[in-house]
Each structure stands twice: as structure tokens, then as C-alpha cells.
Amino acid sequence: MRVLVIEDEVGLAEGLRTGLEAEGFATDVARTGIDGLWMARERPYDAIVLDILLPGMNGYRVCATLRDEGNWTPIVMLTAKDGEFDEAEGLDTGADDFVTKPFSYVALVARLRALIRRGAGERPVELSAGDLRFDPGSRRAWRGKTEVSLTARETALLEFLLRRAGEVVSKSEIIDHVWDEAFDGGLNIVEVYVRHLRNKLDRPFGRDSIQTVRGAGYRLAVDGG
Amino acid sequence: MRVLVIEDEVGLAEGLRTGLEAEGFATDVARTGIDGLWMARERPYDAIVLDILLPGMNGYRVCATLRDEGNWTPIVMLTAKDGEFDEAEGLDTGADDFVTKPFSYVALVARLRALIRRGAGERPVELSAGDLRFDPGSRRAWRGKTEVSLTARETALLEFLLRRAGEVVSKSEIIDHVWDEAFDGGLNIVEVYVRHLRNKLDRPFGRDSIQTVRGAGYRLAVDGG
DNA sequence: GCGATCCCTGAGCCCTCGCTGAACTACAGG
DNA sequence: CCTGTAGTTCAGCGAGGGCTCAGGGATCGC
Numbered sequence: 270m271r272v273l274v275i276e277d278e279v280g281l282a283e284g285l286r287t288g289l290e291a292e293g294f295a296t297d298v299a300r301t302g303i304d305g306l307w308m309a310r311e312r313p314y315d316a317i318v319l320d321i322l323l324p325g326m327n328g329y330r331v332c333a334t335l336r337d338e339g340n341w342t343p344i345v346m347l348t349a350k351d352g353e354f355d356e357a358e359g360l361d362t363g364a365d366d367f368v369t370k371p372f373s374y375v376a377l378v379a380r381l382r383a384l385i386r387r388g389a390g391e392r393p394v395e396l397s398a399g400d401l402r403f404d405p406g407s408r409r410a411w412r413g414k415t416e417v418s419l420t421a422r423e424t425a426l427l428e429f430l431l432r433r434a435g436e437v438v439s440k441s442e443i444i445d446h447v448w449d450e451a452f453d454g455g456l457n458i459v460e461v462y463v464r465h466l467r468n469k470l471d472r473p474f475g476r477d478s479i480q481t482v483r484g485a486g487y488r489l490a491v492d493g494g
Numbered sequence: 495m496r497v498l499v500i501e502d503e504v505g506l507a508e509g510l511r512t513g514l515e516a517e518g519f520a521t522d523v524a525r526t527g528i529d530g531l532w533m534a535r536e537r538p539y540d541a542i543v544l545d546i547l548l549p550g551m552n553g554y555r556v557c558a559t560l561r562d563e564g565n566w567t568p569i570v571m572l573t574a575k576d577g578e579f580d581e582a583e584g585l586d587t588g589a590d591d592f593v594t595k596p597f598s599y600v601a602l603v604a605r606l607r608a609l610i611r612r613g614a615g616e617r618p619v620e621l622s623a624g625d626l627r628f629d630p631g632s633r634r635a636w637r638g639k640t641e642v643s644l645t646a647r648e649t650a651l652l653e654f655l656l657r658r659a660g661e662v663v664s665k666s667e668i669i670d671h672v673w674d675e676a677f678d679g680g681l682n683i684v685e686v687y688v689r690h691l692r693n694k695l696d697r698p699f700g701r702d703s704i705q706t707v708r709g710a711g712y713r714l715a716v717d718g719g
Numbered sequence: 720g721c722g723a724t725c726c727c728t729g730a731g732c733c734c735t736c737g738c739t740g741a742a743c744t745a746c747a748g749g
Numbered sequence: 750c751c752t753g754t755a756g757t758t759c760a761g762c763g764a765g766g767g768c769t770c771a772g773g774g775a776t777c778g779c
Contacts, residue, residue, distance in 0.1 A: 405607055420755055425520065428495060432610075436631040445537055446496045449520040458757065460737060483736065483766075484646030485633055645766060683768065685726060708725065708776070 271295045271312070272381065275305030275331065276320045276347070285318065288374040294381070302326030309335055309342065315385045316343045318377070319364070329362045336363035343384035345377070366407075396431040399493020401470060401478055403431055410470070417469050422447070426462050427470070430479065430489040439486035463487055495610060496520040496537075500530030500556065501545045501572070510543065514603070527551030534560055534567065540610050541568045543602070544589070554587045561588035568609035570602070621656040624718020626695060626703055628656055635695070642694050647672070651687050652695070655704065655714040664711035688712055 272294045276282040282298045289296045297314075299305035302323040309317060309331075317335075321328035332344055346364045366380050396403045400413040408424050410417050419427060425447045430438065440456040448458075463479055471478055471494060478494030481487055497519045501507040507523045514521045522539075524530035527548040534542060534556075542560075546553035557569055571589045591605050621628045625638045633649055635642050644652060650672045655663070665681040673683070688704055696703055696719060703719030706712055 422756070425495065432495075437633045442538075446540065447520060449496070449515075450522045450533075450537065454757065455759095457737090457759080460739090461757075464738070481737070482633060482646075485649075488632060647767065679768065680770095682726090682770085686728090686768075689727070706726070 271297070271314050272316050272318060273297050273299065273305065273309055273312075273314045274318045275299045275302065275323065275328070276318070277301060277323050278320075281320075285377075289378070289381075292374070292378050302328065302331045306331050306334060309340065314342050316345065316381050318345050318347065318381070320347045332364050333362040343381075345380055345384065347372070396428065397493070398431060398434045398478065398489055398491050401431075401476075401493040403427055412470050412474050412476070419466075419469065422462055423465050423469070426459075427466055430466075430487070434489045435491040437482045437486050437488045442486065459487075495540045496522070497606065498522050498524065498530065498533055498539045498542045500524045500527065500542065500548065500553070502526060502548050503545075510602075514606075519606070527553065527556045531556050531559055534565060535563070539567050541570065541606050543570050543572065543606070545572045546574070557589055558587040568606075570605055570609065621653065622718070623656055623659045623703065623714055623716050626656075626718040628652055637695050637699050637701070644691075644694065647687055648690050648694070651684075652691055655691075655712070659714045660716040662707045662710050662713045667711065684712075 272289055274282060274285050274289070274296060276285065276298065277300050279300075282300065286296045286298055297308060297312075299308050302325050305317075305319070305323075306326065319328045319331060323331070328346060332346070335342070335344075341363075343365045344363070345366045345368055348367050348369050365384050368377050368380060396405060400411075402411045403409070403424075405428060410419055410424070410427060426443065429443060429446050440459040443459050444452065444456065452458075463481075467479055470476070476494035478490045479487055480490060497514055499507060499510050499514070499521060501510065501523065502525050504525075507525065511521045511523055522533060522537075524533050527550050530542075530544070530548075531551070544553045544556060548556070553571060557571070560567070560569075568590045569588070570591045570593055573592050573594050590609055593602050593605060621630065625636075627636045628634070628649075630653060635644055635649070635652060651668065654668060654671050665684040668684050669677060669681065672687075677683075688706075692704055695701070701719035703715045704712055705715060
């Protein structure tokens with residue numbers, strides 16, 4: 270397993286190198302975004318650890334550039350602990366996972382192994398409607414740049430609505446796909462969960478993405494409201 | 495997202511259920527091929543995980559039967575590690591992907607997601623007559639560029655008229671198709687709703703798309719008026 | 720021209736549908 | 750054991766939509 274670390278801070282970079290090599294990863298280090306991009310293009314890495322704050326070319330741009338070139342090597346981004354925007358932007362540019370500084374090697378290595386196992390083939394796909402976004406892999410949702418925390422059911426409902434964005438889906442259809450067959454309650458449960466989603470994804474942002482089509486069902490606006 | 499697991503080995507089946515539900519899939523389990531077939535016919539699944547070795551009716555036959563019946567739900571087959579013929583036969587019978595036992599959940603889930611993403615291929619067609627348009631998927635209607643909001647009944651009536659554009663359809667025929675069989679009111683209701691449609695789709699635009707054919711019924715002009 | 724038939728129109732009643740808040744259960748963590 | 754969270758149920762409410770009806774036009778046959 271060969272890993273590329275793109276990190277300008279020398280202490281951290283060398284720490285990572287020794288730590289990762291102790292874990293059995295062959296590790297290369299790049300000190301700038303440009304260098305890192307170059308190295309990533311030259312050799313097939315199994316994963317890339319990418320800092321965001323880099324001299325010259327920042328991590329987002331490195332990541333986006335690689336993805337544009339069709340390079341889907343798994344990328345773990347190192348984000349600052351206060352950076353709430355980091356992850357949203359990281360996902361936009363095609364990062365696969367995130368580790369918040371300061372971090373433990375254990376966490377980083379675990380993520381790396383998971384990503385490598387998943388492989389470069391399964392690129393991250395994102396479901397979106399306007400600025401409403403959902404990552405099926407990590408099962409997280411964003412309205413614009415702010416992440417919104419959803420429960421399991423809410424997540425499942427949102428995912429279903431997003432996959433059928435623009436279409437009217439009936440409540441019974443929703444129950445068929447979001448609840449399992451053991452469920453024998455009424456259709457009202459759908460109304461309740463639609464309400465939950467609206468309260469979390471629409472109301473705080475002054476949006477109106479989930480429209481009710483009286484007598485037919487609900488429709489998620491393709492432009493996200 | 496709703497998945498059907500057809501697997502006779504109880505341990506594996508329950509493991510799959512919990513694993514998949516943790517990933518956000520609503521999961522149903524069938525223990526025999528017959529049961530699985532039955533369940534697949536009953537409800538719309540987003541994907542099916544199908545073991546090959548099943549009591550009674552094996553996975554190939556389940557798969558082939560579903561395909562024969564026009565059911566194209568994505569199917570992932572679980573194949574034994576030594577079975578070289580498995581995949582060929584699976585492909586013949588209409589399987590979409592294969593996972594070799596023993597497998598990791600990560601791999602299975604990745605395949606499932608990929609299939610579901612691919613599977614949602616068909617897009618709604620649009621009904622139109624001149625510049626009068628209707629999208630059955632989103633159940634929205636337009637006259638030219640401006641969207642017109644319709645109630646459920648109005649929508650159903652418009653859809654019916656559009657599907658029979660150019661033909662004369664009688665009021666009783668309309669009642670048969672747009673109202674449910676329990677309806678026992680008079681034919682006047684059709685007149686009322688035709689009026690509603692005219693008020694929304696014709697009058698504001700100076701059009702005359704719904705023509706009344708005295709003594710016979712109504713006809714929607716194929717050119718939209 | 721005249722009645723008969725068919726269709727249009729507007730007003731109004733009633734009830735379904737969807738929304739909402741609250742209560743209840745189950746379960747996990749501290 | 751207590752607390753908090755998620756999932757579900759339920760009953761009340763309010764608005765909007767579905768439907769009815771009666772009277773006024775329009776059109777046809779004679």
C-alpha cells in the first residue's frame with residue numbers, strides 16, 4: 270500500500286511518514302500542492318492524505334484537479350478543527366473522507382484502510398437538488414454549506430425523495446421504499462417525517478423544497494426550493 | 495431504498511439484514527426461492543440480493559422467472575467462490591452483478607448502491623398538444639412557458655384528455671377513467687371540471703383547446719387550440 | 720319561431736386531506 | 750435508574766377541493 274502525504278508543515282509531515290510507515294504503508298511526502306499534484310499524476314497511489322492549507326495551490330484545488338483528470342484515488346483531507354465549511358467544500362471537490370486536526374494516527378490509519386479497501390473504483394456520488402446535497406456513502410446531508418444532522422428515517426426519506434427529485438411520489442410509495450414490510454401503520458407517518466425534514470432542511474433556510482401535491486403525494490423541487 | 499434478501503442460511507440472512515439496515519436500506523428477507531419470488535412480485539424493491547443455492551427453487555430460476563415476467567429490478571447474485579460457471583449462468587438469466595462468498599459488507603453495499611443508481615434510468619415522458627404540456631412524473635402542466643397549477647381532479651382529467659387528444663370522448667367514458675368506480679353522481683360533474691380546465695388553460699391565453707361536441711362529448715385539439 | 724334538449728355557470732355545502740402538537744413506547748448511554 | 754433521543758400513534762383543526770344543484774344560455778329538430 271502506497272500513500273502520498275501532501276503537507277507543508279515539516280514536523281507533521283515527517284510524523285505522518287514515520288507513523289504510516291510503522292503501519293506498513295510505503296509513504297511519499299510532498300511539501301506543496303503543485304508537487305503533490307505532480308507526484309499523484311506520476312505514480313498510482315492507493316490513497317492520498319491531503320492538507321487543505323498549502324502554499325501555492327490549496328488542497329481543494331489539488332483534489333478538484335485530480336478528479337477532473339479522472340484520477341479517483343481515495344483522498345483523506347486534513348481539516349482544521351474549527352472549519353465547518355471544510356467538509357462541504359471538500360465533498361464538492363471530490364474528497365472521500367476527512368480527519369480533523371488534531372487527530373490520532375489510529376483514526377487516520379483506520380480511515381485510510383477503509384478507503385483503500387473500498388478502492389478507487391467506487392467514486393463518491395452525491396445526490397443533490399440545488400444546494401440541497403446528500404452523500405449516500407457517509408449518509409450526511411447539507412443545505413448549502415451547513416451540514417444538517419438527520420436521524421436514520423429522515424435520512425432514508427430524504428434519499429428516496431432525492432432519487433426521485435422532480436417526480437411526485439405518493440405516500441404509499443414512500444412507505445414501500447422507506448419503511449420495511451413489517452410496518453403496518455397508517456400513511457400519516459409520512460406526513461410526520463416530511464414535517465421533520467421541512468423543519469430541518471427548509472424552514473431554517475427559508476426554503477420550500479418539499480412540496481405537497483394534494484391528493485397525489487410529495488415532490489422534491491429539482492432546484493432544491 | 496428497499497432491498498429484498500433471498501437467502502436460506504439464517505445466520506447470513508440476519509447478518510445481511512442488520513448490516514443493510516445499518517446502511518439505511520429497508521430490508522426484507524425471504525428464506526426460499528418461492529417466497530422470494532412471491533415477495534418480489536408483490537412489492538417494488540429497489541434491488542434484490544439473491545443467493546444461488548436455495549431450497550426448492552434455485553436463484554437462477556428465481557431470477558429468470560422475474561425477468562420473464564418483465565420485472566427488471568436490479569439483482570445482485572451471491573456466488574460461491576469456486577463457481578466459475580455461476581456468473582455465466584447468472585448473466586444468462588438476467589442478473590446484474592455478482593458478489594463472491596465470502597464477501598465484505600462494504601463490497602456488497604457498494605455494488606448495491608451502484609446498481610440502484612444505474613437502475614433509476616427511466617425518465618418520464620411528456621404529454622403535449624401544441625404548447626399545452628403535461629409531465630406525468632411531476633404532475634405539472636404548462637401552457638407555453640407558464641406553469642398552471644391544477645387540482646388533483648383537474649390534473650387527472652387533463653391527462654386523460656391529452657392521452658386521447660384529437661378523439662371525441664364521452665362524458666361517461668371520462669367518468670369511467672377519471673373518477674373511481676364508486677362514483678355515482680351525474681354527468682354534470684364532467685362539465686364542471688371541463689370548465690375549470692378551460693378557465694385555467696384556455697381563457698387566460700385566448701385559446702380554445704377543449705371543444706365540446708354536442709351530444710357526443712369533448713375533444714382536445716391536437717394542436718392545443 | 721318554438722319547445723326540447725343539451726350544456727354552461729355560479730354559488731354553496733360538506734368532507735377529505737394534510738398539518739400539527741402532544742403523548743407514548745422503546746431503547747441507548749451515562 | 751434516570752435522561753435523552755428516535756420512532757410511532759393519535760386526535761383536533763383548518764383550508765381547500767370535490768361535488769351538487771338550480772337557473773340561465775345555446776343549439777337542434779320541427
